[in-house]
Amino acid sequence: MGHYVVRRILQAVPLLFLISVMSFMLIRMSGDPMSMYAQSSSLTQADRERIIKEHGWDKPRIVQYGYWLRDVARGDLGSSLYTYQPVTQMILERLPNTMILMGTVFVLSLAVSVPLAIVSALHQYSKLDYLITGASFLAFALPTFWLGLVFIMIFAVKFKEWGLPYMPAGGMYDLVEGPSLGGLVKHLAMPAIVLSIVSMAAYIRYLRASMIEVLHDDYIRTARAKGLPEGAVTWRHAFRNALIPLVTLITMNIPLIFSGALITEQVFAWPGMGRLFVDHANRGDYPVLMGLVMTVSVLVVIFNLVADIAYAAIDPRIRFNA
Amino acid sequence: MNEKITTVGARGVGRRELLKILAAMGVAAPLAGTGVAQRISLTAAQDSAPAAERGNPGGAVVVGVYQEPNSLNFLLTGGPISFASMQLSPLFEPMIRYNADFEMEPRLLTEIPSAENGGISEDGLTYTLHFQPGVTWHDGAPFTANDFKFTWEWIMDPKNQAQATAGWSEIESVEIPDDNTAVVTLKGLYLPWVAETLGWNPLLPQHIQSTMTTEEFGRNPVGNGPFKFVEWVPGDHITYERNENYYREDKALLDRLIWKVVPDRNTVIAQARTGDIQIGVDYTEAQIPEMSNVPGVTLEITPSSNYERYHFTMVTHDDASVPHPIFGDKQVRLALTHALDRQTIVDQVLFGKAEIAKNELDNSPYENTDIEPFAFDPELAKKLLDEAGWIPGADGIREKDGMRLSFTHGTTSGNQTRETIQALAQANWRDVGAEMVVTNQPASKFFGGFNDGGGWLDRTIDMVGFTNGMASSDPNLRPFWHTESIPTVDKPGGFNHSGLSNPDLDALLDAQITELDVAKRTDLLKQAQVIIHDEVPMIPMYDRVVINSIADTVKGVRSSPFGSISGLVWNVEDWSVS
Numbered sequence: 001m002g003h004y005v006v007r008r009i010l011q012a013v014p015l016l017f018l019i020s021v022m023s024f025m026l027i028r029m030s031g032d033p034m035s036m037y038a039q040s041s042s043l044t045q046a047d048r049e050r051i052i053k054e055h056g057w058d059k060p061r062i063v064q065y066g067y068w069l070r071d072v073a074r075g076d077l078g079s080s081l082y083t084y085q086p087v088t089q090m091i092l093e094r095l096p097n098t099m100i101l102m103g104t105v106f107v108l109s110l111a112v113s114v115p116l117a118i119v120s121a122l123h124q125y126s127k128l129d130y131l132i133t134g135a136s137f138l139a140f141a142l143p144t145f146w147l148g149l150v151f152i153m154i155f156a157v158k159f160k161e162w163g164l165p166y167m168p169a170g171g172m173y174d175l176v177e178g179p180s181l182g183g184l185v186k187h188l189a190m191p192a193i194v195l196s197i198v199s200m201a202a203y204i205r206y207l208r209a210s211m212i213e214v215l216h217d218d219y220i221r222t223a224r225a226k227g228l229p230e231g232a233v234t235w236r237h238a239f240r241n242a243l244i245p246l247v248t249l250i251t252m253n254i255p256l257i258f259s260g261a262l263i264t265e266q267v268f269a270w271p272g273m274g275r276l277f278v279d280h281a282n283r284g285d286y287p288v289l290m291g292l293v294m295t296v297s298v299l300v301v302i303f304n305l306v307a308d309i310a311y312a313a314i315d316p317r318i319r320f321n322a
Numbered sequence: 323m324n325e326k327i328t329t330v331g332a333r334g335v336g337r338r339e340l341l342k343i344l345a346a347m348g349v350a351a352p353l354a355g356t357g358v359a360q361r362i363s364l365t366a367a368q369d370s371a372p373a374a375e376r377g378n379p380g381g382a383v384v385v386g387v388y389q390e391p392n393s394l395n396f397l398l399t400g401g402p403i404s405f406a407s408m409q410l411s412p413l414f415e416p417m418i419r420y421n422a423d424f425e426m427e428p429r430l431l432t433e434i435p436s437a438e439n440g441g442i443s444e445d446g447l448t449y450t451l452h453f454q455p456g457v458t459w460h461d462g463a464p465f466t467a468n469d470f471k472f473t474w475e476w477i478m479d480p481k482n483q484a485q486a487t488a489g490w491s492e493i494e495s496v497e498i499p500d501d502n503t504a505v506v507t508l509k510g511l512y513l514p515w516v517a518e519t520l521g522w523n524p525l526l527p528q529h530i531q532s533t534m535t536t537e538e539f540g541r542n543p544v545g546n547g548p549f550k551f552v553e554w555v556p557g558d559h560i561t562y563e564r565n566e567n568y569y570r571e572d573k574a575l576l577d578r579l580i581w582k583v584v585p586d587r588n589t590v591i592a593q594a595r596t597g598d599i600q601i602g603v604d605y606t607e608a609q610i611p612e613m614s615n616v617p618g619v620t621l622e623i624t625p626s627s628n629y630e631r632y633h634f635t636m637v638t639h640d641d642a643s644v645p646h647p648i649f650g651d652k653q654v655r656l657a658l659t660h661a662l663d664r665q666t667i668v669d670q671v672l673f674g675k676a677e678i679a680k681n682e683l684d685n686s687p688y689e690n691t692d693i694e695p696f697a698f699d700p701e702l703a704k705k706l707l708d709e710a711g712w713i714p715g716a717d718g719i720r721e722k723d724g725m726r727l728s729f730t731h732g733t734t735s736g737n738q739t740r741e742t743i744q745a746l747a748q749a750n751w752r753d754v755g756a757e758m759v760v761t762n763q764p765a766s767k768f769f770g771g772f773n774d775g776g777g778w779l780d781r782t783i784d785m786v787g788f789t790n791g792m793a794s795s796d797p798n799l800r801p802f803w804h805t806e807s808i809p810t811v812d813k814p815g816g817f818n819h820s821g822l823s824n825p826d827l828d829a830l831l832d833a834q835i836t837e838l839d840v841a842k843r844t845d846l847l848k849q850a851q852v853i854i855h856d857e858v859p860m861i862p863m864y865d866r867v868v869i870n871s872i873a874d875t876v877k878g879v880r881s882s883p884f885g886s887i888s889g890l891v892w893n894v895e896d897w898s899v900s
Contacts, residue, residue, distance in 0.1 A: 029775070030764070030766070030767060031764065031766030031767050031770065032766065032767065032769075032770025032771055032774035032775065032776055034769075034770055034771045034774065034776075035765060035766045035767070035768070035769035035770045035776065036400075037400060037485065038769035038770075038776075038778070039769070039789075039790060040400035040401055040403070040404060040485070040486065042400060042401025042402065042403070042404075042485075042486035042488045042489075042518070043400065043401070043485060043486045043487075043488065044486075044487060044488050044491065045801070045815050045816075046487070046491070047485065047486055047487050047488075048815065049815065050480065051485070052771075054480075054483070057771075057774075079537075080392075082392045083392045083393060083537075083540075084392070084393060084398055084483070084536070084537035084540065085537060085541070090556070093556050093557075094556065094557060097557070149588055149589075149592075152589060152592045153592065156592055156596050157592050157595050157596055160595075160596050160597075166596065168596070168598060169589060169592040169593045169596050169598050170584055170589050170592070170593060170598070171558060171559070171582060171584075171598070172558055175382075175384050175559050175561070175580045175582055176382050176384065176580070266585050266586050267586050267588075267589055268589070269558075269582070269583065269584045269585060269586070269589055271555065271556060271557025271558040271583070272557070275557055275585060276557065278585070279390070279557075279585065281766070282764070282765060282766050283766055284766040284767070284770070
């Protein structure tokens with residue numbers, strides 16, 4: 001297995017290189033950092049030319065990529081073209097906030113979706129099953145920005161108008177009162193629920209399908225035939241086997257905890273990684289965007305590997321051929 | 323319309339007069355004297371108007387902003403007319419500020435340099451600046467004229483990455499005869515110097531800034547204004563508190579001033595309605611109806627000196643001497659201008675809160691008021707197109723020599739107001755047999771450079787829409803309309819978006835930058851406007867306004883039209899909450 005891991009890590013190097021070239025070119029094509037200065041009347045033409053020269057933007061894009069790669073090879077992700085801060089620092093500032101939000105979403109959506117999926121699978125084609133699958137279809141189809149705005153409109157704006165206890169419309173805590181755990185939970189509730197509703201839907205559909213498939217397998221019939229109680233059949237045989245694909249899905253979703261939610265963080269003014277990406281994409285701030293893309297790429301590669309290893313650990317049928 | 327909406331212009335100063343004071347920003351009022359210095363004199367505020375009643379001290383105001391400042395060091399924020407200068411001016415006392423009536427008020431300076439008070443030498447090259455005594459930085463160190471000299475040196479040193487050097491780069495030398503005086507000698511005669519360099523610009527503390535990088539200081543700013551920096555949580559908020567050692571008698575009333583970053587403009591509305599924020603900054607016109615009837619919140623609408631314009635692309639991308647196949651013909655440009663119903667756009671999309679823009683230098687003292695906007699007249703438009711040889715084809719779209727009258731139109735994508743107006747324009751032009759195809763780009767691409775796909779000036783889109791105006795203090799039109807300002811592959815600088823090249827116009831634009839006599843210069847600029855108007859290189863659409871929401875509990879807010887959005891905070895020390 002050691003050989004396998006080493007080989008996979010070595011394979012990741014050219015993959016990450018390709019990702020970086022393609023991302024760099026796409027990001028540079030989609031926005032020009034000089035657009036930040038477009039309508040700033042205090043910049044003279046000489047100032048503009050100086051800024052372009054300073055950053056090497058007068059050189060071909062492939063040369064600009066070379067500069068970026070050289071710095072990364074030295075362990076330097078560069079500095080933001082907008083805030084002038086080191087990219088690493090900016091990412092580290094936002095990472096805890098995103099982990100609080102996405103970690104909550106992760107736990108919440110699994111805690112709700114696993115039991116629902118099992119109930120749904122065990123009572124396939126019942127009214128309850130239709131309700132659960134119908135609701136998850138609907139939830140899956142909802143755009144998060146819309147759901148977020150509806151939540152804000154109802155639970156923050158309208159509840160206040162109706163004189164009910166109302167939720168804060170965004171941010172991480174009350175600025176006048178100052179930070180507190182209670183305040184954080186209150187501010188966390190709406191974005192976490194909105195994101196959970198959407199991700200729950202995916203988990204429910206996945207686990208339900210997997211559970212149903214397993215329940216129709218021969219060994220389940222055998223287990224039943226040899227007289228095992230239904231509880232033991234469901235949990236020891238069916239659920240454990242149905243979990244295998246879910247574990248893969250969960251492991252591969254772990255990078256999401258770090259990458260954050262692009263739109264929901266925007267709507268709820270949550271100062272996380274997704275916000276960082278959107279804010280800087282709007283300015284063509286490619287060092288920050290590259291920093292984020294590469295961080296997430298590395299995480300995806302790592303957790304893909306972890307998923308494969310976990311797969312082998314829980315499924316004895318799988319062996320590594322080193 | 324709605325009594326909850328107030329317009330700044332209605333509160334005392336007429337809109338026209340208000341914008342007229344743009345003159346004061348850079349160039350002299352025409353004076354009787356003959357010396358150069360007298361011509362560079364500026365209009366200063368009259369001895370202060372009856373002091374407005376101040377509220378009670380205490381409390382906090384949360385201001386919701388959709389854009390987080392990139393830095394709190396003005397070297398990195400792109401000059402006084404930038405979003406970030408809203409966060410800067412409560413921390414850093416400006417040398418000169420502009421009040422709600424658009425008048426200059428000396429702040430760190432004891433007076434605005436002029437020929438009369440001896441602040442400007444007879445030859446117009448030497449300026450003597452007198453600074454307020456007794457000013458201290460927030461860490462207790464004294465502020466002196468040395469900080470002015472240091473700021474200039476710091477800005478001009480390329481390793482400090484200062485973005486904007488306008489004004490500062492004109493300085494030849496600075497001498498400091500005593501702690502409160504700086505004597506500045508310019509490299510040459512430069513009319514807008516006072517406005518560009520002293521107007522709403524802060525200074526840096528030498529004793530601190532010299533120990534930090536520009537970026538570090540921007541995160542840990544030490545200023546000398548009415549508020550002190552407390553903390554900055556990136557992506558979330560920035561907090562200031564009252565400066566108890568402010569050098570003026572009128573210390574800030576608020577205990578705290580908090581900037582809350584709310585990136586989604588719909589969420590800004592929700593937060594203004596729930597009271598999470600007391601002030602919401604810079605709504606779009608499309609949000610007016612939703613914000614007009616919120617209990618306890620008043621909308622403040624302030625005119626700005628910018629206007630939205632549609633530029634025709636008159637020459638090709640590759641070769642600026644080759645006319646554009648459709649818009650190279652003036653008759654077509656004129657026809658499409660007549661075909662556009664701008665009044666309906668203003669009334670319906672902008673809720674009557676804007677006016678039709680007229681011409682370059684609109685609403686400034688240099689405006690040629692004899693110029694009338696082209697009237698809405700679709701019949702005339704059709705006649706002009708017929709005459710130009712564009713004949714309606716089978717699908718109603720005109721054709722000429724096998725070419726359809728179909729053109730692309732681009733602006734920033736995702737802007738609801740702009741997209742609605744595009745739809746109306748599309749219908750107007752369709753009515754006269756012209757087809758407009760929308761090709762919008764994200765702002766980060768649209769406003770890029772000529773060789774980086776920046777659609778607003780690279781002439782790959784046939785017509786482009788964006789806002790610009792006399793944002794600078796000086797009415798110099800050369801960077802926008804001179805032949806030399808047409809961007810090309812080899813010479814990508816310059817902002818002659820349309821590619822208009824007119825030798826008579828070039829001559830006028832060359833003459834006006836060296837003309838010292840303001841009356842003569844104004845006359846040259848007025849002649850230039852006539853040519854620009856007659857050539858129809860663009861359609862001036864409508865004047866832009868700045869829309870803020872202010873909770874009724876907050877008192878003392880009265881935005882200045884200077885700096886557009888950042889004009890909100892000019893008198894922040896007088897804000898209070900009840």
